Amino acid sequence: MTTELESVSDFRERARIWLRDNMPPATASSELKADSEEAWDRARQLQRILYDGGFAGICFPSEYGGLGLTPAHQKAFTKESVGYELPLILNVPTLAICAATLVDIGTDEQKRAHLPAVLKGEEVLVQFLSEPNGGSDLAGLTTRAERDGDRWLLNGSKIWSSGAYAADYGLCLARTNWDVPKHRGLTLFLVPVHAPGVTIQRIKQVTGSTEFCQEFFDDVSLPLEAVLGEVDAGWEAASRLLNHERAALGGTSPYISGATPHMGAEAVSLVELAKATGQWEDSRVREDIGEARAMNVVRDQLIAHVTRSIISGALPPSAGSITRLFSAENACLQTDMAVRIAGSIAATQAPGDPVDTEKVGLDYLFRAAWSLAGGSTEMARNVISERVLGMPREYAADRDVPFNQVKRGR
Numbered sequence: 001m002t003t004e005l006e007s008v009s010d011f012r013e014r015a016r017i018w019l020r021d022n023m024p025p026a027t028a029s030s031e032l033k034a035d036s037e038e039a040w041d042r043a044r045q046l047q048r049i050l051y052d053g054g055f056a057g058i059c060f061p062s063e064y065g066g067l068g069l070t071p072a073h074q075k076a077f078t079k080e081s082v083g084y085e086l087p088l089i090l091n092v093p094t095l096a097i098c099a100a101t102l103v104d105i106g107t108d109e110q111k112r113a114h115l116p117a118v119l120k121g122e123e124v125l126v127q128f129l130s131e132p133n134g135g136s137d138l139a140g141l142t143t144r145a146e147r148d149g150d151r152w153l154l155n156g157s158k159i160w161s162s163g164a165y166a167a168d169y170g171l172c173l174a175r176t177n178w179d180v181p182k183h184r185g186l187t188l189f190l191v192p193v194h195a196p197g198v199t200i201q202r203i204k205q206v207t208g209s210t211e212f213c214q215e216f217f218d219d220v221s222l223p224l225e226a227v228l229g230e231v232d233a234g235w236e237a238a239s240r241l242l243n244h245e246r247a248a249l250g251g252t253s254p255y256i257s258g259a260t261p262h263m264g265a266e267a268v269s270l271v272e273l274a275k276a277t278g279q280w281e282d283s284r285v286r287e288d289i290g291e292a293r294a295m296n297v298v299r300d301q302l303i304a305h306v307t308r309s310i311i312s313g314a315l316p317p318s319a320g321s322i323t324r325l326f327s328a329e330n331a332c333l334q335t336d337m338a339v340r341i342a343g344s345i346a347a348t349q350a351p352g353d354p355v356d357t358e359k360v361g362l363d364y365l366f367r368a369a370w371s372l373a374g375g376s377t378e379m380a381r382n383v384i385s386e387r388v389l390g391m392p393r394e395y396a397a398d399r400d401v402p403f404n405q406v407k408r409g410r
């Protein structure tokens with residue numbers, strides 16, 4: 001028997017009323033930074049309210065605690081949610097990347113164990129992919145997992161793991177076979193972040209944020225059920241995860257709930273900034289604002305087009321790289337425009353200044369991150385050329401060489 005899906009307009013109306021009656025309005029103080037424990041506790045509480053109200057996991061399968069609805073339902077909810085406090089920091093990577101990968105490749109037991117917990121705000125999931133020796137050559141990683149009877153022993157180090165200190169599990173890609181070429185000897189594991197043998201260090205960025213972490217694994221014992229996907233087929237698992245990551249960062253993911261500013265750079269209104277600094281009548285400033293606005297309109301149209309094309313199969317899932325690339329370039333443009341308008345006060349914010357430009361300055365310091373997060377923009381160009389346009393693959397000297405024979409720097 002098939003049950004009729006609620007229409008998007010009925011769902012939207014129900015969401016509008018429920019949000020009004022149940023979710024707190026967003027205030028400046030509700031924008032807690034992801035480097036405070038308080039922010040994560042608050043996000044877990046808000047996620048629980050969404051779950052209890054029947055508005056969590058809109059596109060997640062209903063047998064694992066979601067609503068099993070369509071991206072159009074999710075979009076309608078997100079539109080209605082503007083102005084309310086939502087657990088936005090759970091979107092990436094927990095929901096849109098890690099839980100989405102679990103939906104794709106988890107066993108029934110793994111999905112039952114983790115997806116409802118994630119949707120209730122009881123579990124935060126993060127990604128353990130990048131390593132101190134580099135992140136772009138993901139398949140060249142050297143964190144190892146060795147089979148020891150009925151368990152795996154994990155050793156090595158991961159870095160740039162967003163929010164790991166506040167998480168429960170990390171999706172960790174490790175090398176399990178050194179006798180085969182690099183893409184064929186990897187396995188994806190679900191690693192409890194606070195297991196014995198895991199040491200987490202927080203990294204302080206130039207912005208002052210300590211959200212990034214580095215993890216050290218020393219003989220971390222994992223049960224056989226910790227394997228996500230198949231042993232030695234971690235590259236297939238990671239490819240799915242990376243598609244979800246590109247979709248999340250490019251704005252095409254159906255698993256993101258609530259209006260997250262695209263790539264972080266629109267929080268300060270350029271119009272507000274121009275008015276507060278007495279430049280609203282300046283034609284150059286108006287042109288800059290027009291250009292920035294046009295880029296946002298193009299970005300939104302591009303996201304809508306690419307999303308539709310991926311859903312219809314006209315474009316492969318790796319086409320998420322197109323919007324991921326555009327969003328990164330646009331984030332830099334928006335940030336640069338804000339600094340051009342603010343001028344020196346972007347760097348010297350002080351009490352009594354006509355407008356709060358602290359965020360403008362901090363966004364500028366962080367701007368390079370948008371060309372790296374979720375794979376660099378250079379790698380996004382490679383993905384577009386090779387997997388969307390079908391151009392020849394980039395040469396790699398180590399592609400078919402057993403990994404234990406590949407020369408590696410120290």
Ligand SMILES: Cc1cc2nc3c(=O)[nH]c(=O)nc-3n(C[C@H](O)[C@H](O)[C@H](O)COP(=O)(O)OP(=O)(O)OC[C@H]3O[C@@H](n4cnc5c(N)ncnc54)[C@H](O)[C@@H]3O)c2cc1C
Nearest residue numbers: 127128129130134135136160161162369372373375376378
């Ligand atoms: C905000 C943010 C959040 C992040 N969160 C996480 C996380 O949660 N978990 C995680 O595991 N990682 C995370 N990362 C790390 C991110 O995945 C890496 O920064 C990214 O993959 C690039 O790796 P790298 O920094 O080691 O640069 P490298 O791989 O060392 O590359 C350095 C430069 O060389 C270029 N380059 C490398 N290879 C090529 C090539 N073949 N062709 C052309 N150019 C090339 C790159 O584009 C880059 O500009 C995060 C990064 C940021 C900025």
